[in-house]
Amino acid sequence: MSTFPETPKDGFRLSQLIYDTRYRSLTIQVVAMILLVLFFSWLVSNTIQNLSDLGKDFYFGFLSQPAGYDINQRLIEYSSESSHGRAALVGILNTILVAFLGCVLATILGIFAGVLRLSKNWLVSRLIAVYVEGFRNVPLLLWIIAIFAIMSEAMPQPRAFREGGGASMLLGDSVAVTNRGVYIPKPVWGDNSTILVGVFILSVIGIFIFRSYARKRQEATGDILPVFWISAALFFIPSVLAYYILGRPVTLDYPELGGFNFKGGLHLRNSLIALWLALSLYTGAFIAEIVRAGILSVSKGQTEAAYALGLRPGRTMNLVILPQALRVIIPPLISQFLNLTKNSSLAIAVGYMDVRATLGGITVNQTGRELEGILLLGLFYLVLSLVISGGMNIYNNSVKLKER
Amino acid sequence: MKKTVLLGALTVAGLAAGASAAATLDDVKARGSLKCGVSTGLPGFSATDANGTWVGFDVDVCRAVAAAVLGDASKVEFTPLTTQTRFTALASGEIDMLARNTTWTFSRDNDLKLEFTGVNYYDGQGFMVPKDLGVSSAKDLDGATVCIQTGTTTELNLADFFRVNNISYEPVPIETNAEAQQQYLAGACDVYTTDASGLAATRATFEDPAGHVILPEIISKEPLGPAVRHGDNEWGDIVRWSLNAMIAAEELDVTSANVEEKAASDIPEVQRLLGTAGELGAMLGLEAGWAKAIISQVGNYGESFERNVGEATPIALARGLNAQWTDGGLLYAPPFR
Ligand SMILES: N[C@@H](CCC(=O)N[C@@H](CS)C(=O)NCC(=O)O)C(=O)O
Numbered sequence: 145m146s147t148f149p150e151t152p153k154d155g156f157r158l159s160q161l162i163y164d165t166r167y168r169s170l171t172i173q174v175v176a177m178i179l180l181v182l183f184f185s186w187l188v189s190n191t192i193q194n195l196s197d198l199g200k201d202f203y204f205g206f207l208s209q210p211a212g213y214d215i216n217q218r219l220i221e222y223s224s225e226s227s228h229g230r231a232a233l234v235g236i237l238n239t240i241l242v243a244f245l246g247c248v249l250a251t252i253l254g255i256f257a258g259v260l261r262l263s264k265n266w267l268v269s270r271l272i273a274v275y276v277e278g279f280r281n282v283p284l285l286l287w288i289i290a291i292f293a294i295m296s297e298a299m300p301q302p303r304a305f306r307e308g309g310g311a312s313m314l315l316g317d318s319v320a321v322t323n324r325g326v327y328i329p330k331p332v333w334g335d336n337s338t339i340l341v342g343v344f345i346l347s348v349i350g351i352f353i354f355r356s357y358a359r360k361r362q363e364a365t366g367d368i369l370p371v372f373w374i375s376a377a378l379f380f381i382p383s384v385l386a387y388y389i390l391g392r393p394v395t396l397d398y399p400e401l402g403g404f405n406f407k408g409g410l411h412l413r414n415s416l417i418a419l420w421l422a423l424s425l426y427t428g429a430f431i432a433e434i435v436r437a438g439i440l441s442v443s444k445g446q447t448e449a450a451y452a453l454g455l456r457p458g459r460t461m462n463l464v465i466l467p468q469a470l471r472v473i474i475p476p477l478i479s480q481f482l483n484l485t486k487n488s489s490l491a492i493a494v495g496y497m498d499v500r501a502t503l504g505g506i507t508v509n510q511t512g513r514e515l516e517g518i519l520l521l522g523l524f525y526l527v528l529s530l531v532i533s534g535g536m537n538i539y540n541n542s543v544k545l546k547e548r
Numbered sequence: 549m550k551k552t553v554l555l556g557a558l559t560v561a562g563l564a565a566g567a568s569a570a571a572t573l574d575d576v577k578a579r580g581s582l583k584c585g586v587s588t589g590l591p592g593f594s595a596t597d598a599n600g601t602w603v604g605f606d607v608d609v610c611r612a613v614a615a616a617v618l619g620d621a622s623k624v625e626f627t628p629l630t631t632q633t634r635f636t637a638l639a640s641g642e643i644d645m646l647a648r649n650t651t652w653t654f655s656r657d658n659d660l661k662l663e664f665t666g667v668n669y670y671d672g673q674g675f676m677v678p679k680d681l682g683v684s685s686a687k688d689l690d691g692a693t694v695c696i697q698t699g700t701t702t703e704l705n706l707a708d709f710f711r712v713n714n715i716s717y718e719p720v721p722i723e724t725n726a727e728a729q730q731q732y733l734a735g736a737c738d739v740y741t742t743d744a745s746g747l748a749a750t751r752a753t754f755e756d757p758a759g760h761v762i763l764p765e766i767i768s769k770e771p772l773g774p775a776v777r778h779g780d781n782e783w784g785d786i787v788r789w790s791l792n793a794m795i796a797a798e799e800l801d802v803t804s805a806n807v808e809e810k811a812a813s814d815i816p817e818v819q820r821l822l823g824t825a826g827e828l829g830a831m832l833g834l835e836a837g838w839a840k841a842i843i844s845q846v847g848n849y850g851e852s853f854e855r856n857v858g859e860a861t862p863i864a865l866a867r868g869l870n871a872q873w874t875d876g877g878l879l880y881a882p883p884f885r
Contacts, residue, residue, distance in 0.1 A: 198639060199661045199778050212704045214719050224707035301735040323736050324693055324718075403691040404738050405718065414736070495721040501698070506721075509632050509699035512660035514639070 195515070204520075206511040207232070213506050215497045217413055228507045235502030236524060242419055242498065243485040243528075249424035250484060251477075254431025261436050272432070279429035285490055287426055292418035292494040299323040302405050318398050320406055326417060327399035330410040337393040343386040350382075351375045415496035419488065427484045434476045438469035470543045478536040482529050489525075499524060572644050572776070572783035573617065573833060581623045584610035585643040588628040588724045592749045592857040592865075593649055602626045605856040609647040609668055609774050612790045612846045616838040621845035630723050632699035635660055638777060645787050647774040649743060651701045661778035665788035668773050668849075670869040670878050672766035673705050674744035676751060679759050681738060686765040690715040695728045695737035697721075702742050705768040725750060743770050745857070745865060752862040786832055793839040796821060796881040797848035799872050804847040807840055821884045828884060849879065 161171045195202060207229035214224050219237040222230055261272040279287065300311035302322050313320045320327040358369045387394070399409025442465050450460040491498040492505070499521060508517035576582050586594035586606055594604040602610075602624075611621035627643050638646050639661070649671075650656075652664040677683050686709070696703045698721040710717050720737050722728040729750050732740040740747065744766060751757045774791065776784050797803070800818050802810045811822045819825035822843075823836035832838065846852060853870065857863045871877025 197779060212707060214703070214707045214710075214717075216719050216721070224704075224711060296731060296736040297734050303735075323734060324720075404689075405691055405693060407691070492723070495698075495723070497721065501721065505632055506698050506703070509635065510655075510704070512635060512639070512656075514636055 191515070200512070202515065203513075204516055206507070206513050206516070209511070211507065212510065215502060217416065217497055228503075228511065231507060232499060232503035232520070235497060235499035238496065238502075239485075239488055239491075239498040239500075240528070242416060242423070242488050242491070242496065245420050246423040246427065246484050246488065247481050249420070250427040250431055250480070253424060253428030254480075255435055257428060257432035258435025258439070261432060262439060275425075276429045276432050279426050280433070284422060284426045284487055285493055287422040288418055288490055288493050291422050292414055295325075295414040295418060296323045302401060305401050305406075313399075318396075320399055320401075320409075322406070323414070324405065325411055325413040325415075327406045327409045327411055329396040329398050330408070332395050332397050334393040334395060336390040340383065340386050340390055340393055344383045347378050347382045351378050354378065413496075415491070415494040418494050419491055419496050423484050423487060427480050427487075430480050430483075431477060434473055434480065435469075438473035439465060441472045442468045467543070471545055474536065474540045474543060478533050478540070481532055481536065485528060485532060486525060572780050573786060576617055576644055580618065581625050582610060582614040582617065582645070583625045583627060583643045584613070585627045585629045585634055585637050585646040585648055586610065587648045588630055588726065590649065590725050590746055590749050591753055592861065592863040593745070594626075594628075594647075603856070605669070605852060606647040606649060606774075608794075608846050608852040608856065609787075609791060610645070612794055612842045613645060613787055615841040615845045616790045616793070616832075616834055617786060619835065619837075619841050621841075630699070631697045632723065634699075635662065638662065638775065641777075644783070645774055645776050649746065649772045650775055651743075651770045652773050652775075653701060656775075662775045663778045663780075663784045664773050664775050665784050666773050666791045667771040667878075668791055669745060669771075671743045671745050671770040671772050673702055673741060673768040673770060674747050674766055675739050675741045675763040676732075676747045676760055677739050677763065678735075679761050683763070686763050686767065687713055687715070689717060689739060691717070692738040693718045693720060693736070694739045694741055695720045695722055695731050696741055697725065697728060698723065700742070701768065701770065706741055709767045729753070743772065745772075745863075748865055749857065749863050752864070757862075782833060786834065789832060790838075790842060792881040793821060793842050793884075794846070794849040794852065795872075795879050796884055797839070797843050798850040798879075799874065799881065802843055802848060803851055804844050807843045811840060817884050826885075 161167050192202075208227050210225050211228045211231040212224050213231070215222055215231060215234050217238055218234045219241065220230075220234060222234045257272050257275060261269050261276065263269045263272075299321055300323065302320075302324065304311035305313065305320060305322070311322075318329050354374060355371060358371050358374075362368055397408050399406040399411075401407075446464055446468065447460055450464045455463065488498060489500040491501060495501070503524075504517055504521040508514050511517075584607075586602065586604075589595045590604070592604055594602060594606045597603050607624075607626070610624045610626070614624045615621040627637065629637050629643075629646070629648060634646055634648055634650065635656070637643050646662075647668075649669070650664075651671075652667065656662050657664055675686050675689070683689065689710075694706065694717050696706055696719055703719065703721075706717070706719070720731060722731060725742070725746065728740055728742075731737055733754070740750070742750075744762065747762050751760050751762070754760060774787055776787055796817075800810075800815070800821065802818060802821070807822065810818055811824050813819070816825065820828055822840045823829050823838065827836070829836040829838045835841075847855070853865075853867065854860060857865045859866065867875070867877060869878050871879065873880040
């Protein structure tokens with residue numbers, strides 16, 4: 145900051161700092177920097193002053209104090225005697241859960257809708273257009289609230305599932321759709337189930353190895369192996385065999401009506417379902433447009449060339465169009481994932497206990513630590529977003545145009 | 549990018565700067581109106597009537613302070629606040645006082661740095677269930693789904709109650725009373741729990757109030773009262789004594805109807821209260837007729853109670869703990885001298 149480039153020995157005048165183009169930009173930068181530092185130090189001292197006026201300090205000790213409140217959806221052990229820090233962790237996991245489920249479903253929906261909107265079938269492409277425009281142009285919050293309202297107003301109460309209540313369970317008495325959420329069977333992992341999982345993971349690894357072998361072989365000899373069928377067989381057969389050989393280590397726990405609610409099974413709460421569906425449908429509509437744009441960006445000549453070489457439409461899509469379209473699709477897809485993750489904080493509308501609701505809501509409210517809580521919350525979303533975009537960038541690098 | 553950082557920083561600075569208002573009384577006088585935080589809507593306590601005017605028992609505390617300070621009970625700007633936003637709104641200086649069925653607790657007083665200026669309603673937490681559920685005690689609620697407002701003492705009491713009694717429940721966290729009511733009526737929860745007065749007020753708006761019962765257990769103490777920011781004692785005193793004036797007026801039999809003739813009475817405490825003798829108003833930094841303005845424009849405690857939540861209203865709350873100490877209740881205003 146204070147070292148200037150060599151100046152001619154004879155006569156450096158201060159006015160040169162402004163009028164001499166060699167120094168001008170440096171001067172401006174130094175002045176801007178000083179102003180910025182002054183501004184931020186004023187900001188910090190003002191905050192400290194105001195906190196002390198209110199008799200408050202800046203301290204994160206509250207995170208280890210008992211939280212005192214209960215959380216309905218917890219992926220880890222938690223009770224009202226656990227600490228605020230642990231409550232925050234429960235919220236973080238809930239945020240990650242809904243963001244992950246949302247990203248997966250949104251991608252699936254988006255790819256289907258994006259491809260189908262280009263369909264030559266008038267009805268299909270119009271229907272998809274209605275979906276895309278309907279979801280893209282109505283605020284997400286409305287969709288979340290609408291789905292939540294439908295779930296809690298139109299579905300039967302658990303009581304209605306009693307004898308003569310008029311409601312009944314679906315899929316052979318294994319699924320119950322109620323106004324408090326959906327109850328589905330839950331897998332119970334018995335003895336030996338780790339072996340089963342091991343077998344499954346090995347067969348997935350096997351599929352990858354086989355695929356790269358098949359590709360090498362095709363490149364070397366031109367022979368095409370039935371990759372799909374062999375992959376499918378590898379996926380199912382070892383796991384199913386192991387399941388029976390190990391004596392069925394995984395069983396299902398079915399939901400059953402007991403007392404006020406269903407007991408057993410897995411409870412997907414209305415809040416989770418509403419948030420998940422709305423986020424997926426909404427973001428899916430944007431992804432559909434990205435996918436469509438990606439496909440359209442590959443020039444028609446490519447398709448024609450592939451046809452001229454005798455490739456069938458499916459292979460043309462997989463081998464020619466998609467690899468080129470992906471380069472266009474991935475970067476905006478990353479920002480859609482980030483949007484979805486941050487939009488999940490709209491959980492506030494339906495009482496989904498995400499990190500905004502635990503750390504940024506009840507904890508802040510009960511402890512009065514607004515500044516600390518909101519800073520931590522911001523930090524968490526920042527880190528999560530950076531992790532997601534970091535991960536996606538690795539993938540992007542693997543598909544992007546490689547210049548040789 | 550740089551710009552958003554700067555703007556963000558500016559907003560933070562603005563918020564932080566707003567907090568450092570030490571002399572609330574001067575601000576209110578200069579502004580010519582009182583900013584009062586109330587609930588988003590709880591009939592009888594704070595709600596808007598058909599004309600859009602705020603009415604209710606908590607609203608009357610705001611109006612009393614406005615009458616005392618500005619001489620006009622209508623000079624109040626109401627800010628509806630949820631249970632989660634209320635304390636931040638007060639701490640940040642968005643409102644001058646909070647009158648929103650808020651429980652006076654140790655940690656709110658000392659850790660959240662609020663200043664509670666008395667109790668305008670002694671309450672306790674209760675449970676409401678549909679009659680046809682056939683539940684007669686809160687201890688029968690094992691496994692029930694319970695609607696609660698987040699950011700309240702309610703959710704903390706509830707967690708303690710169920711843990712101590714070794715029964716389980718499924719909490720459904722909700723932002724406002726209106727949403728809770730809708731979820732409860734849709735049967736998305738079996739039970740609604742909040743302060744008993746809130747339950748009665750909510751039930752009074754149901755189509756079929758008789759179809760719902762409030763269980764006998766009261767599981768907590770909820771002294772509800774107005775609050776101000778910690779650190780501005782002069783302002784705290786004004787709010788405290790405005791409420792006390794309403795309570796003392798009832799005890800001394802001063803009502804909005806007879807306040808003029810009582811001003812001429814020769815009972816010393818009435819004279820001091822109404823400013824015909826002594827200098828109590830000046831001690832608070834207010835006009836001599838501050839309490840008279842409260843009583844003539846808002847009424848005494850009993851009038852406000854009967855008008856908003858009393859037995860003649862659909863909410864039909866009995867005075868109970870909220871009777872004067874002379875009638876076996878807990879209301880006991882310190883002497884005006
Ligand atoms: N007294 C408790 C509970 C306050 C509370 O939840 N009040 C409810 C009902 S009594 C309310 O004001 N609801 C109106 C609203 O949602 O704005 C506290 O201070 O934490």
